[in-house]
Amino acid sequence: MAARGVVGIFFLSAVPLVCLELRRGIPDIGIKDFLLLCGRIFLLLALLTLIISVTTSWLNSFKSSQVYLKEEEEKNEKRQKLVRKKQQEAQGEKASRYIENILKPHREMKLRKLEERFYQMTGEAWKLSSGHKLGIPDLPEEPSQTAEEVVTVALRCPSGNVLRRRFLKSCSSQVLLDWMMRIGYHTSLYSLSTSFPRRPLAVEGGQSLEDVGITVDTVLILEEKEQTN
Incomplete structure (x- = not known):
């Protein structure tokens, strides 16, 4: 376009020039x-x-x-x-x-x-496994220090910690095993023994703490059982 x-502009501009040439040269062209x-x-x-x-x-x-x-x-x-x-x-x-x-x-x-x-x-290893808490009866309420017929049991753990709890002399000796399991030491792996003289603590059904010899404040040893193949 x-x-x-x-081209159109060039053509229009060339027309006057052509006409001028033609006008000048008409007699001779x-x-x-x-x-x-x-x-x-x-x-x-x-x-x-x-x-x-x-x-x-x-x-x-x-x-x-x-x-x-x-x-x-x-x-x-x-x-x-x-x-x-x-x-x-x-x-x-x-x-x-x-x-x-x-x-x-x-x-x-x-x-x-x-x-x-x-x-x-x-001493709260029982919190790590819900399995240890199953089937364990509730512990009796801890009596006050001023209550009568009360003994304090100190439990020496394999880790070196010493845990203490008060019990009535008349309560079942099974409560010691329940306490042991409650803090994460299962009875199939650990056992209780007295500190002096050193001997396994005989816990039998129906016996109270007083029956198994715990009549005063006592220290018990928590030790691992020997595993047999």
């Missing part, structure tokens, strides 16, 4: 010269049109290539953003799996060990 406009002049003019117009067309086509192709390059750059940038986003998501999922599968179990195990150590040191 631009080439046609340029012939039909052959006139036709030759017209041919030259049209040849010049055709050459100019070709030059303009080629130039316009080149400019259009250059603009198209620039637009294409810009579009390609935008597409590449979008692809790079998408790739970076996927990489970040993959890294996030990998970090989440690492935290869930490695760090979290490691922290839980560490906390569990600290909790076990704490309860073992405080």
Whole structure:
């Protein structure tokens, strides 16, 4: 469209010049010269049109290539953003799996060990296992210090801790085993013995603490049983 406009402008500007030449040379010009002049003019117009067309086509192709390059750059940038986003998501999922599968179990195990150590040191190892609490009867209420017929039993644990509790002399001797299990030492693994003289404490059903010889404040030793194959 631009080439046609340029050719039209050139043609209109050339018409007065042609008329002027024709006016000056009418007496001497012939039909052959006139036709030759017209041919030259049209040849010049055709050459100019070709030059303009080629130039316009080149400019259009250059603009198209620039637009294409810009579009390609935008597409590449979008692809790079998408790739970076996927990489970040993959890294996030990998970090989440690492935290869930490695760090979290490691922290839980560490906390569990600290909790076990704490309860073992405080003599409350029974809190670590609900199995030891099943089937264990409730302990009788601890009598006050001013109550009559009361003895204090000190239990020396394998950890070195000493736990104390008051009991009535008349209460069943089985309460000592219940207390032992309550603090986390199962009767199948541990036994009670007197401190002096050192002998196993015979706890039989129906006997009271007074019957088994605990009539005054007493220290009992909690020791591990020998395991047989």
